[in-house]
Structure formats: C-alpha cells, structure tokens
Amino acid sequence: MKNYDKITSLFKRKGYVWGPSPEIYEGGVAGFYDLGPLGAMLFNNIENTVRAVYFENNYYEIKAPLIMPSKVWEASGHLGGFTDPLTKCTKCGAVFRVDKLIKELHPKEIVDGLTYKEYDKKIEDLSIKCASCKGPLSKTVPQDMMLKTTIGLDEEAYLRPETATTTYLQFKRYYEFFRNKLPFGVYQIGTAFRNEISPRNGLIRKREFTQAEAQLFIFKSDKNKYSEFKDFEKIKLPLLTWKEQDKKGKPKKTSLKEAIKGKIIQNKAYAVSLAVGYQIAMELGLDEKRLRYRQHYPNERAFYALDAWDLEYKTDSFGWVEICGVHDRSDYDLKQHAKYSGKDLRVKHGRKKEVPHILEIAAGIERLVFTVLEQAYDEEKRRTVLRLLPSIAPIQLKIFPLVSKDGLPEKAKNVYELMLNEDFFAEYDESGSIGRRYRRADEEGVPFCITIDHDTLEDESVTVRDRDTMKQVRVKINELEDFLEEAIEGDIDF
Ligand SMILES: [Zn+2]
Structure with a gap:
C-alpha cells in the first residue's frame, strides 16, 4: 500500500501537482488544482498519447466552445436532470x-x-x-451540478459539464466533411466543469477537468457489421459483467470474438470502442493486473444508454477509479437536439432517412495523470523513484559533467545542445555530487542520465545510466541519438 500523503508531498515538492488553488488565499478551494512545470509536461504527454490513440483509430479532432446557451443543456438533459x-x-x-x-x-x-x-x-x-x-x-x-454564467447582458448560459454534447451539435458538418458517409468518428479534448458539492480525492474529483471524448456516429443496423472488428477480435479484455458483479465474481479475460459470440458485448462496433479505450491504458504503461472493464448495472446507466462499461484502475489511494467510460448512447442525443433546435438531423441510409447512433469513449486526463503517477511512485532503501514510461516522462534526459572543472562542463554543454537539437527533452545539471544529481533525477522520473567524464575528452564516449536498473553503459557521442531513441521506445535492455 502506497502512502497517499507521501506521494502527494513528493508531487508538490517536485512541481507535479499543487493546490487546492488558489493556495495563497485561505488554502484554496476544493476541487481546483495547479499543475507545476513537470506536471504540465506530463499532462501534455499523456494528452498527446490519448490523441495519438484516437487518431490511429480514425477519429478526427474538433474543438467546440466551453460555454453554451441554456437551450442546449435543456436538450441534452443536463439542465434539471444532472x-x-x-x-x-x-x-x-x-x-x-x-x-x-x-x-x-x-x-x-x-x-x-x-x-x-x-x-x-x-x-x-x-x-x-x-x-x-x-x-x-x-x-x-x-x-x-451545472455552473451557470451569463452571455452579454442577460442570456443565461452554462459551462459545459462534458465535451460530448458540444461535439454532437455539428453532426451535419461532419457528415459533409466525411463526404456523406457513415460511420465516422470525431473527438474532442478539453475542459469541462461540474459543481461538485464536496470534492475530495485530489485529481480524481475536480470541479474543472479535462475530458478526451471520442464519438463514433454509426447507423443502428451497421453496429454489428463493423468491418474494423476483424483487426480487434483477438484482443482480450478483463470483462466484469453486471451479473458477475452480483455474484461477487472476478473479471474474466475474454477475447472480443468470444464476447460477441457469448453476447457479453452486444455489437462489434461497441467491442472495438472498448478495445480503443483499453489501448489508452496500455500506451501509458498502466498495469494490466490493476485494470478491469466493469459493466454498469441496468439501473446504473443513463436511461437512454443501451450499454455502458467503465475501464477502472485499482489505485492504492482510493481503490477502483474510473479512468475511461465507454457508452452506447443510442440515437438519444441527436434526436434531442433535432427536437430542441427544430433542425432535421436525419441523413440518408439507403432509401430512407435515419438518425444514427453514437458510441462514445470518454477518458479523463487528470485521472490518467494521477494513476500514472501513483503507479510510478516507488520507494527503495536508498532512493525514491518515479518509474514513468520513458515515452511520457516530462524530462527524458539529464546531462551531467562529472565535476565542474577540467573542461567537463563545456563538453557536457555541447552534448546538451546536441540533444536539444535532436528534440529530446533534456536538462543540464552540474550542482551537487553526482550521487545527489542521480537521486534528484530519479525523484523527477527522468529515465536516462548522461555523464561526461575525463575519458569523454579522449574517446568521445559518455556514460548512460538507466533510472530503473541503475545500470550504466558507455555510448559513443555520435551514436547517442539512435541509442536514446531505442531506449525511450523500451528496446534496450540495460
Ligand atoms: Zn452536523
């Protein structure tokens, strides 16, 4: 069991997470946090990882306003019902x-x-x-839970409680963009607001947070004829059905093919959405043993939803935490917006006109940041270390001269410039003993440290130290870039 207080104090000290904000005013307001320099970099890396997963799976990014007039939220059902x-x-x-x-x-x-x-x-x-x-x-x-505001003098409006609704409104524009063909996918990454009453649990329950929500628009009768399915059917997911939860059962690793055959998952397009949500967790290096897909009880999900599963991660601090929800929202959203806007949102499907269904993958970036950080935190006898995946670590390299004399700082700065030019996130550090500099790098989660010593001046080689194993290897400066690229990909065994 990891100690939450110790973890958060390290995150504060190292510039990952600060707050509640604004800290200098009476200790801040619950549910609001700042990300420090390393936190902001990690956040961006995680956000970009999610972005890459969506894009790889043929979703296109859009951005919509954060504020919408009341009418939109009446239509979505949030106003009064949320x-x-x-x-x-x-x-x-x-x-x-x-x-x-x-x-x-x-x-x-x-x-x-x-x-x-x-x-x-x-x-x-x-x-x-x-x-x-x-x-x-x-x-x-x-x-x-809606946060109210005013547009202009007196138009009542609300800050969005989710990105999804604001994504749906432009359905007709997407339809045109995708050349009048379904299915297609779009996603939005951005801020949403919920006026939680007593938010606790730090980054897990905030009043202002970042969602990464992908939406697949697809005709009802095409949901089980989804051709992408064949690329995913062998993938196994830890599925925990609601019936199994009732019996206090455990999640079962089930291939999507079996899940469709056994009617555990209702259609192929939805199965693929579950796999894409899981891919996010895999790309961030989350531990498979701590993950499960938990199906909502029929009375737990929204009344219009046909199915809902939450990807949950077992944290030491708060137990099971939802990091991504996958929802079959039926044709509810578009029908509601058609009704309230008076616009026809049906499109041609063969000979008739039809409102498509929406399958949603909804990930929370702050929750991913917290689970990644908590999992990475490790205490050893002589050091504290953040074992972040090199691909998402905020600082990838630190460059040290062994001592601050004999021309070593100059040589180290040359290597530092070289690494910056190769687009690595690198930092130069010459203060304190080499041991202390390593400890500092370990606590910040820096995967690789490069040391320039007296031999470097003779043989143009440096020492590369691996954070996790603390092993060191000698690498020629002119081979450093290739070596580090492979190391960051995880292709080098130290
Ligand atoms: Zn009381």
Whole structure:
C-alpha cells in the first residue's frame, strides 16, 4: 500500500501537482488544482498519447466552445436532470453527498443508481449521522451540478459539464466533411466543469477537468457489421459483467470474438470502442493486473444508454477509479437536439432517412495523470523513484559533467545542445555530487542520465545510466541519438 500523503508531498515538492488553488488565499478551494512545470509536461504527454490513440483509430479532432446557451443543456438533459444526491446536517448545516457518505462508512454497500427514497432508507437502516457533529441528516435532495454564467447582458448560459454534447451539435458538418458517409468518428479534448458539492480525492474529483471524448456516429443496423472488428477480435479484455458483479465474481479475460459470440458485448462496433479505450491504458504503461472493464448495472446507466462499461484502475489511494467510460448512447442525443433546435438531423441510409447512433469513449486526463503517477511512485532503501514510461516522462534526459572543472562542463554543454537539437527533452545539471544529481533525477522520473567524464575528452564516449536498473553503459557521442531513441521506445535492455 502506497502512502497517499507521501506521494502527494513528493508531487508538490517536485512541481507535479499543487493546490487546492488558489493556495495563497485561505488554502484554496476544493476541487481546483495547479499543475507545476513537470506536471504540465506530463499532462501534455499523456494528452498527446490519448490523441495519438484516437487518431490511429480514425477519429478526427474538433474543438467546440466551453460555454453554451441554456437551450442546449435543456436538450441534452443536463439542465434539471444532472444532479447529485445531497443531504444536510439539521444541526450544524454540513453538507454531504449521500452516495459518497454511505460508501465511505460502508464500503460494501452498493449505492449506484439508487432512488432518493432508497438513499433515505439506507441512511436510516445504517443509522448514518453527520460526519462532523453526529447530528441527524435531512432527506436526500437533488443538487444541480451545472455552473451557470451569463452571455452579454442577460442570456443565461452554462459551462459545459462534458465535451460530448458540444461535439454532437455539428453532426451535419461532419457528415459533409466525411463526404456523406457513415460511420465516422470525431473527438474532442478539453475542459469541462461540474459543481461538485464536496470534492475530495485530489485529481480524481475536480470541479474543472479535462475530458478526451471520442464519438463514433454509426447507423443502428451497421453496429454489428463493423468491418474494423476483424483487426480487434483477438484482443482480450478483463470483462466484469453486471451479473458477475452480483455474484461477487472476478473479471474474466475474454477475447472480443468470444464476447460477441457469448453476447457479453452486444455489437462489434461497441467491442472495438472498448478495445480503443483499453489501448489508452496500455500506451501509458498502466498495469494490466490493476485494470478491469466493469459493466454498469441496468439501473446504473443513463436511461437512454443501451450499454455502458467503465475501464477502472485499482489505485492504492482510493481503490477502483474510473479512468475511461465507454457508452452506447443510442440515437438519444441527436434526436434531442433535432427536437430542441427544430433542425432535421436525419441523413440518408439507403432509401430512407435515419438518425444514427453514437458510441462514445470518454477518458479523463487528470485521472490518467494521477494513476500514472501513483503507479510510478516507488520507494527503495536508498532512493525514491518515479518509474514513468520513458515515452511520457516530462524530462527524458539529464546531462551531467562529472565535476565542474577540467573542461567537463563545456563538453557536457555541447552534448546538451546536441540533444536539444535532436528534440529530446533534456536538462543540464552540474550542482551537487553526482550521487545527489542521480537521486534528484530519479525523484523527477527522468529515465536516462548522461555523464561526461575525463575519458569523454579522449574517446568521445559518455556514460548512460538507466533510472530503473541503475545500470550504466558507455555510448559513443555520435551514436547517442539512435541509442536514446531505442531506449525511450523500451528496446534496450540495460
Ligand atoms: Zn452536523
């Protein structure tokens, strides 16, 4: 079990995550965080990894506004329908999210998808009281999660609670862009806002966060005729059906072919969406043993959704955490927007006109950042080390002169310039003993350190040290670029 306080203090000290923000004003507001220099670089690397996975799978990126008028959110069902179950202490006024409160005190209770009456009954049956003063709690009431704002003088508008809705609105434009042919995919990476009542758990539950949501538009009758499926059918995913959860079962590694045959997954296009979500976790080096795809209970998913599975990662700090959700949203969204906008969003399918279905892959970047960091954190006898994959580490190389004299700094700076020119993220460091410089690099997750010593001046070779094994090899400067490229890909055994 990793110690959450120790991890977060390292992240603070090393410039990964700061907050809550704004820290200098009374300790900040829950649910808001800053990323420091290394955090911002890691964030971008992770975001770009997700971007590459979507693009490789034929999704095209778009960007939409963060603010939309009320009408859009009435249509999407968020306005009025997007609420958290809330309870208030009748004595001290403290406010709690009912589902979280029950789960915290009774981790084995199933709280997803309950009605407000059922929450009230649980509070009574389990004799749950106010967490701060033990006073009695009020009945459960809905709390709106939308953040309101105003456009111009008086037009009511809201900050988007998800990117998905803002992606759907341009369906007709995509249709034209993709030359009037379905299926096609688009994705959006950007900020969304949720006015959570008592956000905790750091980066896992923020009020402002980054979503990477991909949407496949496809006719209903084509969902099970998806030709890409043959490239994916052998992929095995750790599937945990809702029926199996009911029996307290474990996830089963199932090939997509078997899953379709056994009707565990309902159609081929949806199966591919699950595989793409899983690919994100693999590219980031997340541990397969800590991953599972958990199917939503029928009463847990949105009323219009035909199926929903969450890719979850087992953190040491918070247990299972959703990092990516895959949803079959049926034709609900486009039909709603057609109804509220008065525009026809049907397109030609053979001889008739039809509104397509949408299959969504929704990943949360901050959650990926946290799980990647938590997994990377490791304490050894003599050092703390962040074992980040070299492909996403913020700083890939550190370059050290062994000592700050005898012409070594000049030579080291030459190598440093060379590495920058080759587009490596490199840093030059000559302060402190070489041992301390290695420790510092290990804590920052730098995968490779290059040391220039007196021999370098004679033989044009440097020492490359591997963070994970601490092994060192000698490499010619003129072969350094190729060597490091292979090492970053993970193709070199130290
Ligand atoms: Zn109280």
